[in-house]
Amino acid sequence: MQVDLTSNYFELFGLPVGFDVDLQRLQSRYQELQKVLHPDNFAAASDAEKRWSMQAAATLNDAQATLKKPLARATYLLRMNDVDLDTETDTQMSPQFLMCQMELRERMEDISSKADPYSEVESVRAEISELTSETSAQFAGSFSSNDFAVARDFARQWQFLDKLARETDDIEAALDEA
Amino acid sequence: MALLQISEPGQSAAPHQHRLAVGIDLGTTNSLVATVRSGSPAVLADENGEPVVPSVVHYGSDASVSVGAKAAALAIVDPLNCISSVKRLMGKSLQETRELTGLVNTLSDSTDESGEMQVPRIVTAGGNVTAVEVSSRILEALKLRAEEALGGELVGAVVTVPAYFDDAQRQATKDSARMAGLHVLRLLNEPTAAAIAYGLDRQMEAEGSIVAIYDLGGGTFDVSLLRMNRGVFEVLATAGDTALGGDDIDREIVDWICSNGEIAASDPSTMRRLLEAAKSAKEQLSSAQTAAIKLNLNDEKTIELELNRTDFEQMIEPLIKRTLAPCRRVLRDAGVDKSEVTAVVMVGGSTRVPLVRQQTGEFFQRDVLTDINPDEVVAIGAAIQADILAGNKPDSDMLLLDVIPLSLGIETMGGLAEKVIQRNTTIPIARAQEFTTYKDGQTAMALHVVQGEREMVSDCRSLARFELRDIPPMVAGKARIQVVFQVDADGLLTVSAIERESGVVASIDVKPSYGLSDNEIETMLRDSMENASDDMQSRKLAEQRVEAERVIEALDAAMQQDADEFLDADEKSQLLSLRSGLQDTIDSGSAAEIKNAVEMLEKGSSEYVERRMNASVRRMMAGQSVNEIEEKLAD
Numbered sequence: 141m142q143v144d145l146t147s148n149y150f151e152l153f154g155l156p157v158g159f160d161v162d163l164q165r166l167q168s169r170y171q172e173l174q175k176v177l178h179p180d181n182f183a184a185a186s187d188a189e190k191r192w193s194m195q196a197a198a199t200l201n202d203a204q205a206t207l208k209k210p211l212a213r214a215t216y217l218l219r220m221n222d223v224d225l226d227t228e229t230d231t232q233m234s235p236q237f238l239m240c241q242m243e244l245r246e247r248m249e250d251i252s253s254k255a256d257p258y259s260e261v262e263s264v265r266a267e268i269s270e271l272t273s274e275t276s277a278q279f280a281g282s283f284s285s286n287d288f289a290v291a292r293d294f295a296r297q298w299q300f301l302d303k304l305a306r307e308t309d310d311i312e313a314a315l316d317e318a
Numbered sequence: 319m320a321l322l323q324i325s326e327p328g329q330s331a332a333p334h335q336h337r338l339a340v341g342i343d344l345g346t347t348n349s350l351v352a353t354v355r356s357g358s359p360a361v362l363a364d365e366n367g368e369p370v371v372p373s374v375v376h377y378g379s380d381a382s383v384s385v386g387a388k389a390a391a392l393a394i395v396d397p398l399n400c401i402s403s404v405k406r407l408m409g410k411s412l413q414e415t416r417e418l419t420g421l422v423n424t425l426s427d428s429t430d431e432s433g434e435m436q437v438p439r440i441v442t443a444g445g446n447v448t449a450v451e452v453s454s455r456i457l458e459a460l461k462l463r464a465e466e467a468l469g470g471e472l473v474g475a476v477v478t479v480p481a482y483f484d485d486a487q488r489q490a491t492k493d494s495a496r497m498a499g500l501h502v503l504r505l506l507n508e509p510t511a512a513a514i515a516y517g518l519d520r521q522m523e524a525e526g527s528i529v530a531i532y533d534l535g536g537g538t539f540d541v542s543l544l545r546m547n548r549g550v551f552e553v554l555a556t557a558g559d560t561a562l563g564g565d566d567i568d569r570e571i572v573d574w575i576c577s578n579g580e581i582a583a584s585d586p587s588t589m590r591r592l593l594e595a596a597k598s599a600k601e602q603l604s605s606a607q608t609a610a611i612k613l614n615l616n617d618e619k620t621i622e623l624e625l626n627r628t629d630f631e632q633m634i635e636p637l638i639k640r641t642l643a644p645c646r647r648v649l650r651d652a653g654v655d656k657s658e659v660t661a662v663v664m665v666g667g668s669t670r671v672p673l674v675r676q677q678t679g680e681f682f683q684r685d686v687l688t689d690i691n692p693d694e695v696v697a698i699g700a701a702i703q704a705d706i707l708a709g710n711k712p713d714s715d716m717l718l719l720d721v722i723p724l725s726l727g728i729e730t731m732g733g734l735a736e737k738v739i740q741r742n743t744t745i746p747i748a749r750a751q752e753f754t755t756y757k758d759g760q761t762a763m764a765l766h767v768v769q770g771e772r773e774m775v776s777d778c779r780s781l782a783r784f785e786l787r788d789i790p791p792m793v794a795g796k797a798r799i800q801v802v803f804q805v806d807a808d809g810l811l812t813v814s815a816i817e818r819e820s821g822v823v824a825s826i827d828v829k830p831s832y833g834l835s836d837n838e839i840e841t842m843l844r845d846s847m848e849n850a851s852d853d854m855q856s857r858k859l860a861e862q863r864v865e866a867e868r869v870i871e872a873l874d875a876a877m878q879q880d881a882d883e884f885l886d887a888d889e890k891s892q893l894l895s896l897r898s899g900l901q902d903t904i905d906s907g908s909a910a911e912i913k914n915a916v917e918m919l920e921k922g923s924s925e926y927v928e929r930r931m932n933a934s935v936r937r938m939m940a941g942q943s944v945n946e947i948e949e950k951l952a953d
Binding site: 144145152154174176177178179180186187192193194195197198313 | 474504643647708719744748804807869872921931
């Protein structure tokens with residue numbers, strides 16, 4: 141069974157293709173569509189319709205999650221332009237960024253030995269968040285001027301920062317559970 | 319019914335009578351069944367006005383089975399044949415079941431022929447039983463209560479599960495419903511059910527408020543964070559502990575009684591007595607400052623103790639503190655600050671303990687809501703959802719968006735778990751992953767699916783091993799096997815695989831790590847039916863006939879509307895021949911034959927369904943953009 145709604149996620153929500161997304165509009169469109177397509181509307185339908193609805197709702201959920209999160213949206217936009225991040229195979233990074241990433245990692249490793257680990261978590265998080273805003277702005281700039289190669293580099297740095305942010309959350313969770 | 323016109327949601331072709339559907343809260347300690355009657359939801363009580371069915375099943379040596387209060391009354395005299403808190407055993411392996419604290423029953427040592435399946439069985443005078451079977455007895459009793467109260471057969475039920483239940487536990491719950499002859503309309507997360515009951519009752523959803531549902535039941539703890547907005551219930555994150563609840567509080571008190579009353583390790587019957595005394599002390603301490611504990615033991619020894627609230631709170635505080643880590647986690651996962659939470663709802667009998675309310679209130683820095691009976695709120699919410707899913711509220715505007723509680727991953731090199739679907743992803747969801755072969759001519763491949771957050775597979779829960787077969791032989795690395803992991807609205811996983819170069823669909827053998835295989839369930843169903851009368855057969859036949867007529871009617875309606883738009887002449891005649899094939903079996907065929915013909919027709923029409931659904935969504939979206947242009951013009 142194939143669910144064929146639209147050619148891309150932006151079209152699905154009636155949004156213009158681009159990095160800037162009206163999140164409120166995305167949310168309300170998403171809910172309008174989900175109110176019609178969600179499996180809860182097909183509890184008494186045939187198996188084929190149930191399956192279709194499940195796949196349609198899954199597609200909608202994926203589309204919404206992709207456009208809602210800025211990094212996922214950035215990656216998706218690049219892919220729409222046939223640019224892949226090749227995270228697995230391409231490990232090249234600017235030395236400057238690698239340094240900065242190493243420093244952050246060292247700080248993260250030391251968090252648990254700090255006198256006030258929670259405030260250190262906050263401070264690391266704030267720094268990652270600042271770097272992330274810078275990087276995403278740089279991405280947006282180069283993407284809008286169709287400089288996809290440069291946009292790709294920023295997206296990859298952003299991906300690293302995102303990973304660090306998630307790891308920081310994990311460190312905090314471990315503190316909670318200790 | 320089928321082939322709904324999706325541009326007009328909920329509008330069925332013909333008005334129909336009220337369809338009987340219920341919500342079931344299948345709890346660790348107690349279970350309830352509720353329904354919506356004349357527009358308002360209510361719990362269905364027994365003839366004595368008792369709403370609660372204790373989740374206890376007794377198996378007698380005379381093959382008798384009793385459920386509920388009757389079984390609970392037998393717990394002290396015949397503890398080994400009485401099974402309580404079976405929910406803690408659902409979807410668990412033999413090893414895990416052995417490690418459970420406070421299980422008084424004996425587990426069977428014998429493995430089945432293959433020696434591989436690890437479904438634990440409890441030894442009773444009425445034979446060895448699995449957790450799924452025990453649970454199905456409770457569901458049967460609830461079904462019976464509902465059908466007697468409502469005077470008819472149920473079309474289905476919404477059965478609630480802890481939000482933090484993993485795939486194996488959910489599957490086990492669904493299996494037990496199937497065994498009880500209940501059609502599951504949806505597995506609904508308990509905190510979400512409570513949110514529905516509260517949201518609709520208090521118009522809480524008005525301003526897009528963020529609500530925390532703190533659900534401490536008999537054996538499980540969940541906390542969910544939801545955003546409610548005009549009929550939309552969106553779960554932002556959920557966390558919990560499926561082995562933490564009121565039972566643990568009771569055990570703390572039992573330990574206290576044992577050490578203060580100088581009671582050594584005890585037999586099952588004494589253990590039951592101690593638990594009863596502990597429960598009663600706990601309940602007294604919800605309102606009083608002290609609780610008197612008095613119990614007569616088997617050896618004529620009488621114990622009289624007094625437990626005060628300060629000591630009680632001191633002993634249970636570590637347990638309650640354990641619930642706060644998941645509270646912090648949902649906030650972090652949802653990216654929500656405590657100050658943004660507009661209401662905290664208490665669910666589950668254990669939230670009657672004053673210290674639980676106090677600590678939760680302190681944590682969220684606000685008063686907690688307790689105005690709907692915490693024992694009934696889950697069943698009420700489930701009943702509201704069941705009423706909608708059964709089609710009784712065609713103009714309902716409710717939308718429920720729930721999440722998967724634990725990440726799903728696959729085992730990769732070195733025993734690492736690679737996440738395919740992250741926890742707190744909105745369901746339903748599908749994710750594809752591509753694999754290749756590493757040997758020339760390789761035609762099979764094994765996949766190990768796990769659930770959990772840890773990096774190592776050994777620290778996650780094993781869900782199933784899938785074996786992909788019939789991969790066309792190719793040079794190593796050439797095959798592109800796309801494996802799709804799909805989690806449906808019940809939170810249940812299915813896996814499918816296709817080789818993309820050849821388009822060959824790989825067949826999959828599923829070996830659930832803990833649960834019952836489909837075959838085992840079929841066997842159990844057959845065994846339980848052998849004793850049933852011919853009644854059963856004729857009922858099955860009647861049901862299949864109704865189903866077949868329903869399918870034909872829906873197809874006719876659809877084809878009349880747009881057969882020419884979506885089908886070419888060949889396809890049309892093929893479909894019509896399947897239709898007449900079904901029509902023929904209705905009068906003369908057996909239940910199985912009709913079922914088979916229905917399946918053939920549904921399969922044959924699936925492409926048609928797909929085309930018209932896709933087209934109808936596109937039409938709908940085109941309509942939207944027209945509206946938009948109109949809006950803009952109006953501005």
